[in-house]
Amino acid sequence: MGTGELDLEAHVAEASGAAAAPRTLAEALRARGDDGLAALLRARPDLLGPVPNDLTQLATRAGTRGSVVRAIERLDRFALQTAEALAVAQDPTPYSVLRSLLTGDEGDPEIEAALPGAVAMLREQALVWGEDERMRLVRTARELLAPSAQHPSPTGLGPTVAEATSGMSPGRVQEIIAAAGLTSTHDPVSAVAVLTGLFTDRARMDALLDTAPPEALAVLDRLVWGPPYGEVTANPAPPVRWLRDRGLLLPVSPRTMVLPREVALHLRGGRAHRLPEPLPPEPVVQRDYRPQVVDGAAAGQAYVALATIEELLKSWDRGGPPVLRAGGLAVRDLKRVAALLDVSEPIAAFWLELGYAAGLLASDGEADERYAPTPAYDDWLDLPPAERWARLVTPWLTATRTSGLVGGQDTKGRTLSVLGPELDRSSAPEVRHRVLLLLATLPPGAAADPESLLARLRWERPLRGAGGHASAGAADLRSRMARWTLEEAELLGLTGRGALCGPARALLNLPLAEAASPTDPGGGVEVSVAATRAATLLAPLLPEAVDHVLLQADLTAVAPGPLRRPLAEALGVLADVESKGGATVYRFTPGSVRRALDSGQTATELHDFLTKHSTTPVPQPLAYLIDDVARRHGHLKVGAASAYVRCDDDTVLGEILADRRSALLGLRRIAPTVLAAQTDPGSLLDGLRSMGYAPAAESAEGDLLIARADAYRTPARTAPVPVPDGPPVPDATLLGAAVRAIRAGDRAATVVRKEPATPTVAGALPRTSAAETLVTVQAAVMTGSAVWIGYVNAEGAASQRVLAPVRVEGGFVTGYDHTADEVRTYPLHRITGVAELADDQV
Numbered sequence: 032m033g034t035g036e037l038d039l040e041a042h043v044a045e046a047s048g049a050a051a052a053p054r055t056l057a058e059a060l061r062a063r064g065d066d067g068l069a070a071l072l073r074a075r076p077d078l079l080g081p082v083p084n085d086l087t088q089l090a091t092r093a094g095t096r097g098s099v100v101r102a103i104e105r106l107d108r109f110a111l112q113t114a115e116a117l118a119v120a121q122d123p124t125p126y127s128v129l130r131s132l133l134t135g136d137e138g139d140p141e142i143e144a145a146l147p148g149a150v151a152m153l154r155e156q157a158l159v160w161g162e163d164e165r166m167r168l169v170r171t172a173r174e175l176l177a178p179s180a181q182h183p184s185p186t187g188l189g190p191t192v193a194e195a196t197s198g199m200s201p202g203r204v205q206e207i208i209a210a211a212g213l214t215s216t217h218d219p220v221s222a223v224a225v226l227t228g229l230f231t232d233r234a235r236m237d238a239l240l241d242t243a244p245p246e247a248l249a250v251l252d253r254l255v256w257g258p259p260y261g262e263v264t265a266n267p268a269p270p271v272r273w274l275r276d277r278g279l280l281l282p283v284s285p286r287t288m289v290l291p292r293e294v295a296l297h298l299r300g301g302r303a304h305r306l307p308e309p310l311p312p313e314p315v316v317q318r319d320y321r322p323q324v325v326d327g328a329a330a331g332q333a334y335v336a337l338a339t340i341e342e343l344l345k346s347w348d349r350g351g352p353p354v355l356r357a358g359g360l361a362v363r364d365l366k367r368v369a370a371l372l373d374v375s376e377p378i379a380a381f382w383l384e385l386g387y388a389a390g391l392l393a394s395d396g397e398a399d400e401r402y403a404p405t406p407a408y409d410d411w412l413d414l415p416p417a418e419r420w421a422r423l424v425t426p427w428l429t430a431t432r433t434s435g436l437v438g439g440q441d442t443k444g445r446t447l448s449v450l451g452p453e454l455d456r457s458s459a460p461e462v463r464h465r466v467l468l469l470l471a472t473l474p475p476g477a478a479a480d481p482e483s484l485l486a487r488l489r490w491e492r493p494l495r496g497a498g499g500h501a502s503a504g505a506a507d508l509r510s511r512m513a514r515w516t517l518e519e520a521e522l523l524g525l526t527g528r529g530a531l532c533g534p535a536r537a538l539l540n541l542p543l544a545e546a547a548s549p550t551d552p553g554g555g556v557e558v559s560v561a562a563t564r565a566a567t568l569l570a571p572l573l574p575e576a577v578d579h580v581l582l583q584a585d586l587t588a589v590a591p592g593p594l595r596r597p598l599a600e601a602l603g604v605l606a607d608v609e610s611k612g613g614a615t616v617y618r619f620t621p622g623s624v625r626r627a628l629d630s631g632q633t634a635t636e637l638h639d640f641l642t643k644h645s646t647t648p649v650p651q652p653l654a655y656l657i658d659d660v661a662r663r664h665g666h667l668k669v670g671a672a673s674a675y676v677r678c679d680d681d682t683v684l685g686e687i688l689a690d691r692r693s694a695l696l697g698l699r700r701i702a703p704t705v706l707a708a709q710t711d712p713g714s715l716l717d718g719l720r721s722m723g724y725a726p727a728a729e730s731a732e733g734d735l736l737i738a739r740a741d742a743y744r745t746p747a748r749t750a751p752v753p754v755p756d757g758p759p760v761p762d763a764t765l766l767g768a769a770v771r772a773i774r775a776g777d778r779a780a781t782v783v784r785k786e787p788a789t790p791t792v793a794g795a796l797p798r799t800s801a802a803e804t805l806v807t808v809q810a811a812v813m814t815g816s817a818v819w820i821g822y823v824n825a826e827g828a829a830s831q832r833v834l835a836p837v838r839v840e841g842g843f844v845t846g847y848d849h850t851a852d853e854v855r856t857y858p859l860h861r862i863t864g865v866a867e868l869a870d871d872q873v
Contacts, residue, residue, distance in 0.1 A: 052162050056169060057090035059160035061777065067155070068773065069766045074156045075102050076758040082769050084830065085777035093157045099171040101757060102156050108490045109309045112185075113149040114158060114168060116303040118176035119188050119292060123165035126150070135302040145309035178292075180260070180283065186303045187257020188296070189289045192227045195281040207278040211239065226278055230293035239277065246270035251279065251290065255298045256305050259290040311490045314469050315483035320528055322476040329532035330572035333420045333524025334593065338611070339372055340386055340423065341412070344404045345603065346371055347392070350743050351402035354394045359451020360402070365437075373611075377437065380449040381519060384434040387450055388426045390750030402450070405748045412596065417570035421562040424523050424538060428463055429558075431455040431753040435515040457756035459512055464539070465491070466516040470531040471541050478529030481517055485510050524569075534572075538565035580617070582641060584650040590615040598644055604630055605637065619653055624660040625725055634661035665727040674715040676706040676726070692722050771852050779819070779833040779850040796821025796831055797864035807865045808844050812836045817849065821863035829863070 053059035060068065072079055077098050083089040092098060106114065116132040117124055129150075134142045150166070153159035161167045168176075178184030189195070196204055201219040208215060208222055211229060216222045229235055240248065247270035254261060263271055263286060271288070274280040280288040296303070352364035360368075360383065369379035386392040391408040394400050411419055433456045437449045447453055469484055488509060520526045525535040540561045576595045580588040580602065588606060591614055593599075605627040606617035627637060637657050641649050669676055678684050681703045687693050688700065696718050697709025708715050712728060719726045761769070797819060799807070811818045817835040824830075834857075836846035845856040 052165065053160065055090065056094065056157060056160050057087045060086045060090055060157065061781075065767075065770050065774070068770045070155050071157050072766055072769060073760060074105075076760050077101055079761060079765075079769055080758055082772050083776070084773075085780040086773060087777070087780065089773060090157070094169050094171050096171050096175075099158070099169065099175065102158060103172060103175065104494045105492065106152070106494070107311070108493045109145055109307070110149045110152050111493055112304050112307055113146065114153060114172060115176050115184060115186050117159065117166065117168040118173050119178065119184065119186055119303055122173065123161055123167045126163040126166060129166065131301050132296075132303040133307055135300045137300065139307070139309075142307055142309045149309075178259075183258055187259065187305070188292045188303065189257075189259030190283075190292060192230060192278070192281070192291045192293055193223050195283065195289055195291055196223055196226075199281075207276065210276040211278060227293060230278075230291065230297060233297065236294075236297045243279075244270050244273060247273050247279075250274060251294075251298060254290040255295055259292075259295060261288050261290075262286055263288050308490060312483060312486045314473060314487060315480040316473055316477045317480040317529065318478045319474075320476045320478065320530055322533065325476050325527040325530045326532045326534075326572055328527030329524040329534070330527075330569060331524070331574075332521065332527065333534075333569060334416065334573055336423065336523050337416055337419055338593075339374075339382055340391065342608075343368065343372060343382055344386060344392060344408055347403055348743060350395075351392070354400040354402060355448060355451065357445075357448075357451065359448030361448070365449055377435065378522070380437040381434040381522065383449050384430075384432050384437075384454070385423060385427060385523075388430040388432055388750060389423055390426070390748060393745050393748035395745040403743055403745045405745050407748070409744070415566075415570065416573050416576075416593075417566040420524065420569060421538075421566040424525060424535075424565075425558060425562045426750060427519070427523060428538070429460050429753050430751070431457050431459050431756075432751065433459050433512060433515070434519075435511060455754040456508070456512070457754045458509065460753065461756060462488070462509060462512045463516045463520075466513050467520065467525065467531060467535065467539055468541075470526065471536060471539065473530070475533075476530050478526075481514065484517075485513055488513050534565040534569040537568050538562060540564075579644050579646050582645040582647050582650055582653060584652060586619045586650075586653055586656065588617040588619070588645070590617070601640060602644075605640070619656060621656065621660050621725075622720075624657055625664060625720075628661060628664045629727065634658055637661075660725060663725040665725075669712050669715050669719070669726050669728055674708040674710055674712040675701075676708065676715065676719070677729075678704055680704075687719070687722070687724070690722060693718070775848075775850045775852045779831055796829055797866040799864035799866075801859070804859060804862055804865045805839070807867070808836050808859075809839050811867075812839055812846075817868060819866045819868060820857075821865075822857060823861050823863060833868075 053062055060071075063071075071093075075093065075098065078089060078092050083092060103111065103114065113129070113133065116129055120128055120132060130143060130146055133139075133146060150159065153168075158169055158172050159166055160169070175182075176184065178186065178188050178190065180190075196219075201222070204219055204222045204226070205215050208225060211226065213225050213229060216225055229239070243251075246268075250261075250270055251274070260283070261280075265285075267275065271280065275282070275288065278291070279294055281291055283289050299305075352360060352367070355361055365376055365379060365383075368383065369376045372379055372382065374382075383392070389407075389411075391405060391411055392402055393405050395403050411422055414422065432454045434449065434454070436447050436454055436456070439447050441447055441453045465488060466484060469487055470479055473479055492509060517526070517529075520535070521529070524532070525538070526532060538561050574592050577590065577592045578595050578598055580590050580594070580598075582588050587609065588602065590599075590602075594602065594615075602617055604623075606619045606623050609616045609618040624637070628634075632640075634657050638649065638654065641653070676684065676687065676698070684700065684704065684706050687706065688698055695710075696715060698706045701707045710718070716726055716728060798821070807818060815835070817833050820832050820834050822830055822832055830850075832851070833849040834844070834846045834855075835849070836844050837854075838845045839859075842859050843856050844859055844862070845854065847853075848855040
């Protein structure tokens with residue numbers, strides 16, 4: 032038998048199997064086409080780890096609890112409500128019964144129109160299988176969604192009559208039947224069936240309820256939409272007793288009664304849910320702006336974001352705060368950052384986490400571990416502003432670290448610190464993308480009402496909580512992350528006045544004129560390409576950098592716009608930033624001028640610098656300040672003894688010794704021009720400067736030490752890797768290969784073999800002697816037929832395969848392996864046995 036003949040027979044067998052109703056999930060999957068299997072694996076990529084051997088194994092894996100929970104968590108609200116309705120219906124369920132449970136007696140056109148799509152989604156993900164007249168929810172999903180006393184259902188329904196009476200005595204069941212006006216039966220099973228028939232008969236139920244006291248109907252009204260359980264006393268009130276006697280309330284314990292599911296459905300008019308939601312809520316426009324206004328506001332905030340990150344990391348140029356023993360930044364250091372940036376602590380935490388996610392700051396890894404800028408920060412500073420912005424927002428979109436959690440507590444009650452562990456939430460990137468994509472569905476320039484966005488997100492993923500953590504109080508984490516996303520997008524300049532800007536649309540690879548309803552962020556375009564497009568659109572919107580300042584007589588300089596980088600860096604050393612905004616104000620102080628002199632500049636160079644970059648003459652007070660600080664700068668020199676002070680003017684050293692403020696420095700004269708100290712050089716420099724002197728540091732060779740702002744960097748560091756939210760979605764190539772492998776393995780597992788002479792256990796590998804194996808394989812080579820073999824690899828893993836041998840030599844058999852769908856060679860000593868295929872397979 033040739034390869035083509037085997038394929039033809041397999042297709043015929045598959046077609047004949049598809050004509051019959053499937054009896055198992057594996058049979059239902061076997062009846063699917065390749066596109067259907069690929070859709071399942073795309074929707075549930077966890078089923079691919081590793082690739083199943085055949086469709087039976089795929090069906091088994093699709094029914095495991097972990098995989099089903101993961102799939103249910105990703106259902107939208109109406110698909111979930113459909114699954115919940117199937118869970119409270121009899122198994123199997125006709126489509127008409129499911130429709131009735133969702134629409135009720137009165138019907139609902141919107142639900143009827145949306146129901147086929149929800150059922151198709153559940154079928155695609157293998158949560159539901161079977162024909163329309165016999166739909167089945169997979170057993171694990173039914174166990175998860177069916178109501179029970181321990182796990183109430185969102186439907187608010189209770190147990191069925193059969194479930195509620197399972198522990199009841201037969202005599203008590205007969206008493207209930209008699210009280211309800213029914214004829215007694217001979218066994219409990221038929222009695223329960225009679226009672227169930229009464230509760231599901233609308234006409235007879237209406238007649239029974241017409242005889243109920245008004246107080247009893249009020250009790251039913253309180254239980255009908257759930258929870259269906261209620262406590263009673265040992266001697267219940269007459270209305271409760273009336274309901275209990277007729278089985279409208281059934282006891283589940285001596286003090287607890289439950290409303291049976293059939294009774295509740297009758298009272299609800301057949302609805303399983305109080306409020307079915309077949310259609311997603313649409314984002315609501317809160318306010319409209321001209322797109323140019325939105326882009327301008329976003330560009331302004333983007334510039335502020337760049338300036339904020341630069342100011343933050345520049346303050347850590349000589350080494351930042353220490354790393355806590357448990358990781359992260361101390362609360363007091365976070366407060367200092369917030370004061371430096373003049374923002375709240377949550378906003379400061381966001382900027383810190385953003386710099387960390389972008390790889391611009393990290394810990395130095397030393398014994399006394401501290402945070403500092405990375406070498407990537409210097410590379411980042413050399414980029415044009417628009418590209419620097421793109422380097423910030425791109426990692427923000429994909430980062431799983433969530434700064435909004437800072438200040439909260441982990442599962443062990445420990446406070447979560449900024450830059451510390453436990454801040455990763457794998458669902459954060461998906462939430463950020465969805466929020467921005469929902470904003471993109473609005474017309475350009477339209478700002479959305481935040482509550483409408485949250486309502487849409489809750490509809491799309493009603494069960495998603497803390498990225499897989501099921502903890503009380505964490506169910507709203509998705510909504511909190513959505514709010515944080517709106518705030519952070521505004522801080523980054525992705526939105527302006529609440530509306531998505533043009534560069535942000537480009538970053539998400541969306542149309543710029545009008546946005547459709549995208550569902551695939553990025554649209555297959557590489558992130559770097561989209562980031563380049565966004566930077567190109569942002570560049571002309573950013574303010575133009577200037578190369579001059581306005582010097583004023585009050586020792587300040589005003590920058591009328593963003594300064595070019597060399598000027599900004601030099602002025603940042605020579606002066607302190609006093610205020611920021613549209614125009615930045617710098618103030619010159621003795622300390623700032625000394626800082627410039629410490630960096631190696633002379634007074635002449637400072638005068639020339641100011642003259643070159645000021646559009647106004649250098650004010651006389653500023654010139655005097657520079658000359659005065661320069662005249663005293665370096666008059667004292669501090670070096671390492673532990674530390675020493677050296678000065679050519681011994682009277683100055685005498686003044687220092689006579690000053691009571693120098694007592695803490697432990698100074699003593701060891702030569703007319705040298706004082707020794709009992710502290711380190713850094714503390715000695717700070718102490719003398721606090722006393723009003725302007726000392727300079729010198730090296731062991733007596734040379735002046737120049738302190739540059741960019742002196743300290745961490746070793747090369749990579750940005751933190753986002754924590755994946757489950758297995759990645761496979762690409763088309765992997766899906767195609769996986770489907771072919773599963774099909775081939777299933778063909779091998781289901782192919783009909785000839786009955787061996789010696790009976791074998793069902794599912795066991797064939798067992799033949801080495802001689803029999805060799806003879807059978809050689810015969811297959813001569814006849815061109817395929818055989819069924821058992822094979823054990825070098826790791827000891829056993830498998831079964833359908834092989835069409837073409838050559839046997841040197842202890843190896845080479846042939847076309849239909850299981851692997853390729854030509855392979857197998858050592859004969861690893862083949863456990865061989866069997867011929869049945870005649871109808873040849």
